[in-house]
Amino acid sequence: MQIEILQKISDINGAEYDSTEQRILDAVLHEAAAHGIHKLTIEAVAQGANLNRATIYRRFGNMDNVMTALAIQEGRRMIVALTEATDGIDDPASRITEGFVAAIGFARDHPLISRTAKYEPGTLIKAGLADNAALLTLGGGFMASTIRWAQSKNQALHLNPIRAGDTVARLFASFIFLPGGINHLKDDRSARKYAKETFV
Numbered sequence: 001m002q003i004e005i006l007q008k009i010s011d012i013n014g015a016e017y018d019s020t021e022q023r024i025l026d027a028v029l030h031e032a033a034a035h036g037i038h039k040l041t042i043e044a045v046a047q048g049a050n051l052n053r054a055t056i057y058r059r060f061g062n063m064d065n066v067m068t069a070l071a072i073q074e075g076r077r078m079i080v081a082l083t084e085a086t087d088g089i090d091d092p093a094s095r096i097t098e099g100f101v102a103a104i105g106f107a108r109d110h111p112l113i114s115r116t117a118k119y120e121p122g123t124l125i126k127a128g129l130a131d132n133a134a135l136l137t138l139g140g141g142f143m144a145s146t147i148r149w150a151q152s153k154n155q156a157l158h159l160n161p162i163r164a165g166d167t168v169a170r171l172f173a174s175f176i177f178l179p180g181g182i183n184h185l186k187d188d189r190s191a192r193k194y195a196k197e198t199f200v
């Protein structure tokens with residue numbers, strides 16, 4: 001992926017995709033969730049979007065750019081989900097807990113993330129490490145900003161926000177790549193219990 005993902009995902013108020021581009025991305029998401037990323041082809045996407053291949057090439061150039069655009073879109077959606085889940089919560093522990101629950105829930109319920117984590121985990125790892133680990137950096141940065149907010153309220157003062165944020169991002173990734181075990185976060189209730197008892 002040659003496009004700078006981190007900057008584009010962070011800009012959740014950036015330009016939206018037009019209706020044709022959105023049809024393409026919806027088709028990519030559907031096809032990849034149903035059959036896997038490795039089996040994804042321009043032909044299948046074109047058929048799913050009811051468009052010709054030339055339109056997809058004209059809009060995105062190649063499949064790598066299509067997948068980058070999809071990552072940007074879904075990254076924005078996750079940021080929105082986390083923001084909505086924590087909006088109005090003034091207690092740092094509660095805010096961190098609900099943000100963690102929202103992040104785990106988003107990944108668990110996302111058709112492509114859940115399927116890929118189960119059948120093609122290496123693909124997710126590769127995506128997370130693309131562009132100098134842009135997605136990992138994004139998650140760590142989001143958490144670091146939350147820690148700084150908590151520190152403004154005289155809590156979590158012992159933490160280095162950048163290092164702690166990166167650690168949380170890696171912890172989140174481990175739950176996606178390695179589900180199960182004694183800390184299996186199968187639903188919001190179990191994720192919230194874990195967050196309150198261990199994570200926060």
